[in-house]
Amino acid sequence: MAGRIPCLKVIHLLLLSFLMVPFLLLLTLQRTRMDPLSLLNLQVSTRASLEFKVLEESTRIIDEGDGEMAGKAIALRSETAAAAAGGGGGGNEESALHSLIQEQSNNNTEVNTEDLAANKELEQHRHVADIVTDDTVSKTTIACDFSQRRTDTCVLHGDVRILPSSSSVVLVRTPHDTLPENAAYSLRPYARKWETPVMELIRPISIGAVSAAQECGVHHAVPVVVFSTGGFAGKNFFHDFSDVLIPLFITSFHYRGRVQFLITNFNRRWVGKYAVILSRMSDYEVINLDGDERVHCSGKAHVGLMSHSELVIDPARTPGNYSMADFRELLRSSLSLKRRSIGEGKNYYSKPRLLLMLRKGSRELTNKREVVALTRKLGFKVIVAGPEQTKNLSRFAGVVNSCAVMMGVHGAGLTNMIFLPEKATLVQIIPWGGLRYACNHDYGDPTAAMGIRYLEYEVGREESSLVKQYPKDHPVFTDPESVHRQGWNAIWAVFLNRQSIKLDVKRFKGVLQEAMRSFLSR
Known part of the structure; x- marks a missing residue:
C-alpha cells in the first residue's frame, strides 16, 4: 500500500505537467504579440x-x-x-x-x-494640342503642332533661350540629343490662324535648335508661355476672351500659377484691363518682350496658345482635364463675383433681374423702350446697359452676375454671359440673313458648358431695317445663302454692319415668357 503512493504522485505530476504545456505556450505567444x-x-x-x-x-x-x-x-x-x-x-x-x-x-x-x-x-496633364509631351524625361525636345485649325503651338524642353531682339526661341543642343539637323519652325502666337489679314499683324516667332547660344540675362525657374496681344485683342470683348484669355487658361492653368507669361505685340491697355485675371493665372508679373534686349532662359517654353473653339474648353484636350466651369470659377474669384448660381448671395432679388444689352450703330434695337415696357410687364426688373456701362470690367461683371437673364442682339456684348450665374438664361436675338448657325456657334453652343440656359429669337423680314434698303424680291430676302456664298465681307456688309432691328413685341413676348418660366423652374 505504501509502495503505491509514490507511484500515484508521479502519475499526478505527469498529468499536471501535460496540462501546463499549452498554458505556457499560450503565454509565450501572447507576450510576443504584446x-x-x-x-x-x-x-x-x-x-x-x-x-x-x-x-x-x-x-x-x-x-x-x-x-x-x-x-x-x-x-x-x-x-x-x-x-x-x-x-x-x-x-x-x-x-x-x-x-x-x-x-x-x-x-x-x-x-x-x-x-x-x-x-x-x-x-x-501632359497632353498638349494632340501632342503627347513627356514631362518626365530630361531630353532636349521640340514638339510642334501645325495641324490645328485655330492655332499653331510649339513646346520646347531643355536649355531654352528666348531672344526678343530677334523674335526667336531656341533650344541649346546637347551631345546626345535626337533633334533633327534642320529643326527650324516659325509661328505667329495668336489663336486665330485662319484669318490671314489679322495674322499678318502678329509678329512671327522663329523656333529652332542651336549648338551655342547667348548668355542668359534672366533666368526663369518656371515654364514660360509666349503669346501675342495683337490682332483683335483690346478692340473687341469677344476676341479678348476667345482669342487670348481662354486659350491662355487652357495652355497654362495646370501650372497653378507657377508659370511666366512673355508677351509680344504688347498691348498695355489690354494687359491693364485684365491684370486681375492674369494675376490669378500666373504668380509673376507679365513681361513685355517688345524692345527687351535681355536673353530669357527657362527649362520649358510654350510658344503659342492652345484653342478649341469660340468660348469653349474641351476637357479631353486640356493638360489637366479642366473645363469652362474651372475658368468661370477663376473669373468669380478674380472679380469677386458673389453668385455661383441663381439665388445665392445676400442681395438675392425675388423679382428676376433682366439685363438688356444695347448696341449703337449696327444691329441696334430701335424700339428699345417698347421692349423694356413689355419686359417689365411680364415681371422682370430691367437693367439697360450700353457700351459706356461695360467699360469697367469688375463693376459690370458684378452687374451681370446679379442677373437671372441676359438679352441682346448678336454681338460682342453677349460675351458678358461668361459672368452669369449658373441656371441663368441667355436670350440671343439673331438678325435677318440666315445667321442662325453662326450665332449659335459663337454664343449658343458655349452656354451648356457654362451651366447657362439658352433661348434664341430669329428676326423676321419685317423686323429688319433691310426692308427699307432692298426690294422684297431681292436675294437678301429670297435667297440669303447667295450672299453667304460671296464670302465673309459680303455677309458683314449686308447682314451685320447695315442692319438695325425693330422687334415685333407681340411675337417676341413668347420668348420672354419662356425666360420667366426658366427662372421659376430653377
Whole structure:
C-alpha cells in the first residue's frame, strides 16, 4: 500500500505537467504579440516602405505644374496608408503591411488600378494640342503642332533661350540629343490662324535648335508661355476672351500659377484691363518682350496658345482635364463675383433681374423702350446697359452676375454671359440673313458648358431695317445663302454692319415668357 503512493504522485505530476504545456505556450505567444519592440519594428518597416514609394514616384516628376498636382495625389495615398499602419490595432497593422506587400507584388507583375488612374491623370496633364509631351524625361525636345485649325503651338524642353531682339526661341543642343539637323519652325502666337489679314499683324516667332547660344540675362525657374496681344485683342470683348484669355487658361492653368507669361505685340491697355485675371493665372508679373534686349532662359517654353473653339474648353484636350466651369470659377474669384448660381448671395432679388444689352450703330434695337415696357410687364426688373456701362470690367461683371437673364442682339456684348450665374438664361436675338448657325456657334453652343440656359429669337423680314434698303424680291430676302456664298465681307456688309432691328413685341413676348418660366423652374 505504501509502495503505491509514490507511484500515484508521479502519475499526478505527469498529468499536471501535460496540462501546463499549452498554458505556457499560450503565454509565450501572447507576450510576443504584446512586445513593444515587435510593434515598433512593424511600424518602422511600414513607414519606411511608404517613404520609399513616395520618393520613388516623386523622382519621376520633373515638370513643376504637373509635379505639384501629382505630388498631392501621391501624398494623399501615402497619408491613407500611414493611417492604416498607425491605427493602433494588430489587425490594422497586418492589413496595412499586407496591402503594401500586395502593392509591391502588383508593381512587379502588373500595374494596379490605382496606379492606372494616376497615370491616366498625369497623361492628361501632359497632353498638349494632340501632342503627347513627356514631362518626365530630361531630353532636349521640340514638339510642334501645325495641324490645328485655330492655332499653331510649339513646346520646347531643355536649355531654352528666348531672344526678343530677334523674335526667336531656341533650344541649346546637347551631345546626345535626337533633334533633327534642320529643326527650324516659325509661328505667329495668336489663336486665330485662319484669318490671314489679322495674322499678318502678329509678329512671327522663329523656333529652332542651336549648338551655342547667348548668355542668359534672366533666368526663369518656371515654364514660360509666349503669346501675342495683337490682332483683335483690346478692340473687341469677344476676341479678348476667345482669342487670348481662354486659350491662355487652357495652355497654362495646370501650372497653378507657377508659370511666366512673355508677351509680344504688347498691348498695355489690354494687359491693364485684365491684370486681375492674369494675376490669378500666373504668380509673376507679365513681361513685355517688345524692345527687351535681355536673353530669357527657362527649362520649358510654350510658344503659342492652345484653342478649341469660340468660348469653349474641351476637357479631353486640356493638360489637366479642366473645363469652362474651372475658368468661370477663376473669373468669380478674380472679380469677386458673389453668385455661383441663381439665388445665392445676400442681395438675392425675388423679382428676376433682366439685363438688356444695347448696341449703337449696327444691329441696334430701335424700339428699345417698347421692349423694356413689355419686359417689365411680364415681371422682370430691367437693367439697360450700353457700351459706356461695360467699360469697367469688375463693376459690370458684378452687374451681370446679379442677373437671372441676359438679352441682346448678336454681338460682342453677349460675351458678358461668361459672368452669369449658373441656371441663368441667355436670350440671343439673331438678325435677318440666315445667321442662325453662326450665332449659335459663337454664343449658343458655349452656354451648356457654362451651366447657362439658352433661348434664341430669329428676326423676321419685317423686323429688319433691310426692308427699307432692298426690294422684297431681292436675294437678301429670297435667297440669303447667295450672299453667304460671296464670302465673309459680303455677309458683314449686308447682314451685320447695315442692319438695325425693330422687334415685333407681340411675337417676341413668347420668348420672354419662356425666360420667366426658366427662372421659376430653377
